Amino acid sequence: MSPTETPGSTYGTPGNGPSGAGSSSGTPSVPAVSLRDIGKAFGGKTVLASVSLDIAPGSVVALLGANGAGKSTLIKILSxxxxxxxxxxxxxGVPAALQTPLAARQLGIQTVHQRISEGVVPGLTVAENLVFEELAQRRGNPFLNGRxxxxxxxEIQAALGLDWSDTVLRQDVxxxxxxxxxxxxxxxxLATRPRLLILDEPTSALSAAEAERLFALVETLRxxxxAVLYVxxxxxxxxxxxxxxVVLRDGRLTEDQARPFDWDAALRAMLAQAHGTTTARPVREGDQGEVVLSLRGVRLFEGRAPLDLDLRAGEVTGVVGLLGAGKTELARGLFAAEPFTTGTAELDGKPYRPRRPADAIRAGVHLVPEDRHADALVPGWSVAQNISLPFLRxxxxxxxxxxxxxxxxxxxxxxxxxxxxxxxxxxVEELSGGNQQKVVVGxxxxxxPRVLILDEPFRGVDIGARRDIGRRARALAADxxxxxxxSADVDEVLEVADRVVxxxxxxxxxxxxxxxxxxxxVIGTISASV
Incomplete structure (x- = not known):
């Protein structure tokens, strides 16, 4: 039976696979999807360790975790x-082999990934992209009548309340x-009425009105x-x-709560180890060094209050915040990768107005970016070539x-x-992730540098590499x-910083x-600010 032949269903027919998907008529006895002791490693580094999770039909399970916690890997396994x-x-309740994305979709697991560009096919129309999965699985002549x-x-767009005209549907995606x-x-x-819908940062590119429409849809799906896994x-x-x-940290589930949520406990599970001691330096106000870089009235997001910030000689300043807090915007603004549009900056008491990263480098402001693969390393180049790149002159x-x-x-x-x-x-491809990060820091x-900015420098690196990088940061400050x-990780910042913002x-x-x-x-402040 084709999706268009299913009466009374807003989202089409369920995905092919084991029977017994949940419905509003009763509570099923088995989860829609179950994970049992899921583990995954890359290059000898454990990314997921013994993750077990049941996701019930008609439920919305939120998955939290800092960057590098293993969320993306878990999503890709399910996908x-x-x-x-x-x-x-x-x-x-039936063991399933998710060997390919097609196999996952045929079993009713649909994923809306965070990287939107990977979900559309350039060169095809909007309409063809909407029906792409049906076109791809069609046997015989793959070409359908345009009408x-x-x-x-x-029909597919109507399920989401979209009202694109035929002109829009015929244009390139x-x-x-x-x-x-x-x-x-x-x-x-949603066209196949999935058993499990995975939404990975679904509102990251949506307006407030579009997000509200999504929230209403999630309620209807439940x-x-x-079942919805909401990341x-x-x-x-x-x-x-x-x-x-549920909270994922360092590849392990560290928290599992039902409503009402204890946000302090959830944030502790996500951002800080349950053991160990704070290692912030015993620096106190009044003992700081001279101001090297000063920001006044800089606005990171439209509609938010401007900030003032001083970075001082001999001092490691740690900035902590969840994803979306503005950490990367601050880093890229200081490096002129995305220059600030408001406020003023001074470097060693003189106006600092870099228009591009080359200006920042000449001024002695260096950035280790958040995404080393996209923004820092050149594949195919040697370690030495990657290190010398910004200073070829x-x-x-x-x-x-x-x-x-x-x-x-x-x-x-x-x-x-x-x-x-x-x-x-x-x-650089021959190196592990931690050693690649050391190359970028090196x-x-x-x-x-006069100012060194490290944006998520410990992501994806082991504790040994983390300590090596931390020692170098502290040695540079000492000079x-x-x-x-x-960083989004409280412990990482407390381990290296004199001061925490x-x-x-x-x-x-x-x-x-x-x-x-x-x-x-620190955690209480983060909790109170959300």
């Missing part, structure tokens, strides 16, 4: 992207804005017996929508790179940071530089030193 994992997945495609596309593309992907996912850093959304929340003569000097710098960096590699000629220490470390929605909610920056106070 059939990573088939080689430990443990077992059951759909309606049938258009008619089916109208790349002409849609980013929020409309996300709505398209969501509408397509009433209709569909978001926006705690207000979770508080309004979820029946249950220093290693060039008459326009030609002096490879002997470049290689010497590579060897010095490998030795200083303990990079585990064959030698400085190894390509690059920006090649020429002593008189100002160091800024930005809590950022939420682009505004400063705490700025404290030493004992005033206790873990409980």
């Amino acid at each position: 059939g992207v990573h088939a080689d994992h430990g443990g077992e997945i059951l759909v309606d 049938r495609v258009l008619a089916r596309a109208r 790349t002409e849609l804005g980013i929020s409309d593309r996300q709505l398209l992907i969501l509408a397509r996912a 009433d209709d017996g569909i 978001s850093h926006r705690l207000g959304e979770i508080d309004a929508l979820a029946d249950r929340l 220093s290693f060039s003569r008459l326009g030609l790179v002096t490879t002997a000097r470049e290689n010497a710098l590579g060897r010095d960096t490998v030795d200083a940071l303990g990079v585990v590699t064959r030698d400085e000629h190894s390509t 690059r920006w220490l090649a020429e002593t 008189g530089a100002a160091v800024l470390v930005l 809590v950022l939420a929605a682009g505004e400063v909610h705490l700025d404290a030193y030493g004992e005033d920056a206790r873990r409980d106070r």
Whole structure:
């Protein structure tokens, strides 16, 4: 039976697979999807460890976790992207082999990924993208009558309350804005009435009105017996929508709550270890060094209060905040990757107005970016070449790179940071994630910076690499530089910082030193600011 032949269903027919999907007519005895001892490792590094979770039909389960907690890997396992994992997945109580994304969809697991560009097919129309899964699975002649495609596309978009005209449906999908593309992907996912719908940061590209429409839809899905796994850093959304929340940290489930939620406990489980002691330095106000970089009246988000911030010589300032707090916006603004549009900045008492990263580098402001793969490393290049990249003029003569000097710098960096590699000629792809991160940090220490900004520098690295990077940051501060470390992980910041700043929605909610920056106070401030 085709989806158009199913009477009385808003979202089409259930996905093919084991019977017994939930409905509003009764409470099923088995979960829609169960995870049993799921484990996954990459290159010897454990990403998920013994994760077990039941998701009931007609429930909204929120999944929380800081960056690097393992959320994306878990989603990809459920979506059939990573088939080689430990443990077992059951759909309606029946063991299921999710070997491919198609197999997952056929079993009724639909995922709306955070990376919207990966969910649409450029070159096809909006209508063709809406019916793409049906086109891809059609046997025989894959080409449908254009009028049938258009008619089916109208049905699919209507389920989400979209009102795109036929003109819009006939245009190339790349002409849609980013929020409309996300709505398209969501509408397509709902066309098969999934058993489990996974929403990964679903409101990241939506306006307030579009988000409200999504929330109403999630409520309807729950009433209709569909299980929803809702992944978001926006705690207000979770508080309004979820029946249950689970927290993933370092690849393990550390918290599982039903309503009403204890947000202090949830944030502690997500952001801080349950053991250990605070290692913030005993620096107190009045003992600080000279101001190196000063911001006044800088606005990170439209409609939010501006912030003032001083970075001082000899000091490591740690900025803590959830995803969306403004950490990366602050880092990229200081580095002129996305220059501030409001406020003023001074570097060593003089106006600091970089228009592009090259200006910041010349001024001695260096950035280790959040995404090392997209923004820092050049695939196919050696360790030495990646380190020397921003400073090629220093290693060039008459326009030609002096490879002997470049290689010497590579060897010095490998030795200083303990990079585990064959030698400085190894390509960066041969290195583990932690050693790649050391290469990026080492690059920006090649020429002593006045200000070093580290955006999520410990993500995806083991504790040994984390400590090596932390030691280098502290040594640089001891030599008189100002160091800024930005992270969603409270313990990572407390381990290295003299001073802790809590950022939420682009505004400063705490700025404290030493004992005033206790873990409980930092987490309490984050909890109160959401």
